[in-house]
Amino acid sequence: MTSSASKSMTKEEVTQYVGMFKRKRDEVIGADSGDFDHHLNRFVNELDTNPLVKDIIGTLPLFDAAAWWHKIDEHAERVRRFERLDFPPNVNDELVAQLFLLRRFARNDSDQIRVFDFGCAFGHFNVKDAIEFTRSVVIRPFCQEMTERLRTAARMVSPELRELVGVPVSRIPEDGKTKLFLSHKTTNKDLVHRCFKLLKTLGFDPWMDDDAMTAGDKTERAILDGMDRSCAAIFFLTKEFRDDGFLEAEIDYAVVQARKKGERFKIIPLVFDRDTPIPRLLERFTWKPVDGELEAMHEVIRALPIQLGPPIWRESVADSAPEPIK
Amino acid sequence: MGDAPTLDESDDVQRYSLNLPIDSDHCFRMQCSDCGMEFKTQVDPSQLIDSLAPSVGRDWSPKAENPHEPTSRFCVYCGKRQTFAELRTDETSSYLRQIAYREIAAPMINAFMDQLAATFSGSRSRYISFKMTRSADHFHLPPRPIIGPECDDMYPVRSLCCNVTFKVALPWSFPIHCVECGVELQLR
Numbered sequence: 436m437t438s439s440a441s442k443s444m445t446k447e448e449v450t451q452y453v454g455m456f457k458r459k460r461d462e463v464i465g466a467d468s469g470d471f472d473h474h475l476n477r478f479v480n481e482l483d484t485n486p487l488v489k490d491i492i493g494t495l496p497l498f499d500a501a502a503w504w505h506k507i508d509e510h511a512e513r514v515r516r517f518e519r520l521d522f523p524p525n526v527n528d529e530l531v532a533q534l535f536l537l538r539r540f541a542r543n544d545s546d547q548i549r550v551f552d553f554g555c556a557f558g559h560f561n562v563k564d565a566i567e568f569t570r571s572v573v574i575r576p577f578c579q580e581m582t583e584r585l586r587t588a589a590r591m592v593s594p595e596l597r598e599l600v601g602v603p604v605s606r607i608p609e610d611g612k613t614k615l616f617l618s619h620k621t622t623n624k625d626l627v628h629r630c631f632k633l634l635k636t637l638g639f640d641p642w643m644d645d646d647a648m649t650a651g652d653k654t655e656r657a658i659l660d661g662m663d664r665s666c667a668a669i670f671f672l673t674k675e676f677r678d679d680g681f682l683e684a685e686i687d688y689a690v691v692q693a694r695k696k697g698e699r700f701k702i703i704p705l706v707f708d709r710d711t712p713i714p715r716l717l718e719r720f721t722w723k724p725v726d727g728e729l730e731a732m733h734e735v736i737r738a739l740p741i742q743l744g745p746p747i748w749r750e751s752v753a754d755s756a757p758e759p760i761k
Numbered sequence: 762m763g764d765a766p767t768l769d770e771s772d773d774v775q776r777y778s779l780n781l782p783i784d785s786d787h788c789f790r791m792q793c794s795d796c797g798m799e800f801k802t803q804v805d806p807s808q809l810i811d812s813l814a815p816s817v818g819r820d821w822s823p824k825a826e827n828p829h830e831p832t833s834r835f836c837v838y839c840g841k842r843q844t845f846a847e848l849r850t851d852e853t854s855s856y857l858r859q860i861a862y863r864e865i866a867a868p869m870i871n872a873f874m875d876q877l878a879a880t881f882s883g884s885r886s887r888y889i890s891f892k893m894t895r896s897a898d899h900f901h902l903p904p905r906p907i908i909g910p911e912c913d914d915m916y917p918v919r920s921l922c923c924n925v926t927f928k929v930a931l932p933w934s935f936p937i938h939c940v941e942c943g944v945e946l947q948l949r
Contacts (some may be wrong), residue, residue: 457909463903465859570904578907586910596913601920601946603939733896738882744949 444487449589452487456585460578465568468563471550475574479541482534491584498528500535511556513627520557526580533577540569602746608699613741614664616640618685619671626728627671627706633732639744644681648727655684662688665703667739671716671731674708686716693720705731765827777864781853782909790911791848793836799850800837801915801928802940835943837929842943852908859906867902920946 444452459474459481477655503523522529539548539646554565585759589684615634619627627643634641642661658681662668668689676682692700704722721738725731747753771813783789783869788801833844849857915928923941 446914452910453912459909464907502889569902575904575907582907582910586782589910589912590836598915598917598919598926599940600949601918601922602949603920603922604936604945606921607947644812 440590441449449487452485453585453589456481456485456488460582461733462603464578468566471566475537475550476541478535478574482537487588487713488581490535491581491588495527495531498523498525498531500528503528503532504535504539527622530580531578533573533580536573537577540573550655568744590686593695597745608741611664613666614661615639615641615691615735615739616662616668617641617643617671618668618682619643620673620675620677620682620687622675623673625670628692630671630728630735631733633728634735637736639739639741644685655688658685659688662692665692666696666699666737666741667703668692669735670702670704671712672704672706672708672717672722676711676714683714686714690716699740701740703735705734707731712730770791773891779785780908781856781909784911784913786913786917786926786928788915790850790853791834791845793839793841793848794843794847795841796836798836798838799915800940802834804832804845804924827906834940835938836926837863837937837940838933838935840938840943840945856906856908859903863903869903880918881914918946919949920944922946 459478463471463478482492508522522532536553537549539546540550540553542548550569551562551565554560554562554568557568559565559568585632609696617631631641631643641664644658644661662685668685670676670686670689689700689702693702702717702720704717704720704724706713706724709724723734725734764855781789784801787803789804790799790801792799834848835842838849914930915918915925916931918927918937919926920939920941922939922944925939925941930935933948936943937948939946
C-alpha cells in the first residue's frame with residue numbers, strides 16, 4: 436500500500452529513491468565483517484530518510500515490536516539462551532519486527548543490541564558467524580520484502596506513458612513535399628473547396644490552382660513547381676471536366692511526377708458522374724466512381740501515399756484535465 | 762535465486778532457476794557495451810541464458826531448457842549490434858557473478874579444501890608426518906544477493922519497421938535505432 440504522498444511523486448523521483456535504497460541495500464548485504472557496522476548504519480539511516488521507503492513503512496499496521504522482542508528476551512533469560520527467532524506470522528508484523536531489530540542494531544546508546552551479542556545469543560560465537568546469522572535471519576528477509584514492496588509502490592505511482600512511434604527515417608518525407616494537388620474545373624469550385632477544407636482540417640496540406648497562385652502566377656511553371664512539392668494529384672472528374680487547356684497540362688505534369696516518384700506520388704481520379712469520359716492519360720490509373728463528397732474523401736484518404744500521426748489532445752483540452760473523483 | 766540447486770543423478774546436471782527483474786511491461790534492462798547507454802527490450806526468458814555463459818565459465822556453460830539460436834540486439838542509441846551477453850548491465854553482471862560464485866564456485870572450493878584436509882589428515886611416512894587442519898573459520902558462503910526492483914523509468918517506443926516495442930531514456934534528441942533490425946528511426 437502507498438499513501439497519497441507517494442502518488443504525487445514524479446517518475447524521476449521514484450526512480451531516484453528506488454536507486455538510493457538499492458545501493459544501501461546491496462552495500463549491507465555484501466559488506467564483510469570489517470565494514471558491516473558502517474553499512475548497517477547507513478542502511479538504517481536510508482530507511483528513515485528515503486521518502487518512498489518511509490511511505491511504505493508508514494502504511495504498515497501498528498504492531499508492538501518492543502513487546503514482541505521483550506517476550507523473546509524474557510524467555511531467553513529463563514532458558515539461558517535464545518533457541519530460535521520466531522517472527523510474528525503476519526508478514527506486515529514480521530516486517531515491523533525486523534525493522535525494530537535493525538534500528539536497535541544501529542543504535543549507539545544503552546538500548547543498542549550489538550550484532551555480535553545477538554549472534555552469540557543464538558549460538559554463533561564468532562564475529563563473522565554472528566554477522567552472517569544476523570544477515571540471514573533479519574537483514575536479507577527484510578530487504579527482500581522491502582524490495583517487493585518498492586516494486587509495487589513504484590509501479591503504482593508511475594503514470595501510464597503513451598507509446599511513442601519510431602518511424603524509419605526512410606519513411607519520413609521531406610518537409611514541404613507532401614502537398615495534395617486538387618485539379619478541377621472552375622465551375623466545380625464549391626465542391627472542391629468543401630473537400631479542400633476537410634482535407635486541411637484533417638491535417639493534410641491540399642492546394643488548388645486558384646488559391647495557391649497569385650494573379651499572373653497561373654503559369655505552367657507554377658503548376659510544375661506545385662506538382663513537384665506534391666505527393667498526390669486528385670482529379671475531380673465531373674461532367675464539366677475537360678481534358679484541355681490547364682487541365683490538360685495538369686494531367687501531363689501529374690503523369691510525369693508519377694513516373695519520376697513511383698509509389699510516392701499518387702494520381703487519384705474521382706469520377707462524380709458515371710457518364711464523364713475519363714481523360715486518356717488517366718485511364719491507366721485506378722479511378723473510382725464516387726457517390727458524393729464523403730465517399731470521395733474516403734477514397735482519397737485510402738489512396739494517398741502518406742498517413743497522419745497518432746491522436747493528441749488539443750492544447751485547450753490538455754490544459755483542462757479533469758479532477759480525479761475523490 | 763529461485764529454487765535451490767538440485768543435482769540430477771541421471772545426467773550429472775545441476776539445474777538452477779534464476780529471477781531477473783523486469784518492469785511492468787515485461788521489459789528487461791540492457792546496457793550497450795560501446796556507448797554505455799541503457800535501454801529496455803522485451804525478451805524471452807530462454808534468450809537470457811546466452812548472457813549467463815561469461816559469468817559462469819566455459820566449463821559450466823549454461824544450457825536453456827529449450828535451446829535456440831544465440832540472439833542479438835541493436836543498441837537503440839548507437840546502433841551497434843551486440844549479443845545479449847554484451848548487453849548486460851553492470852548490475853546484472855555483478856548479480857550473476859555473485860550467484861555463480863555462491864552457488865557453484867564457493868561450494869566447490871569448500872569441497873576441495875575438505876578433501877585436501879581429509880587427504881593429509883594424519884598422513885605419515887617413515888620420515889615425514891603431515892597434517893592439515895582447517896580453522897573453525899570455514900570458508901563462508903557469501904550472502905545471497907538481491908536484484909531489483911526494476912522501475913518504469915523509460916519511455917515505450919514502437920518501431921514501425923518491425924512492430925516491436927522497446928524503451929528509451931528520454932530526453933534524447935538524436936535519431937534512435939530499432940532494436941530488432943537496427944534501422945534509423947525518428948520519434949513521433
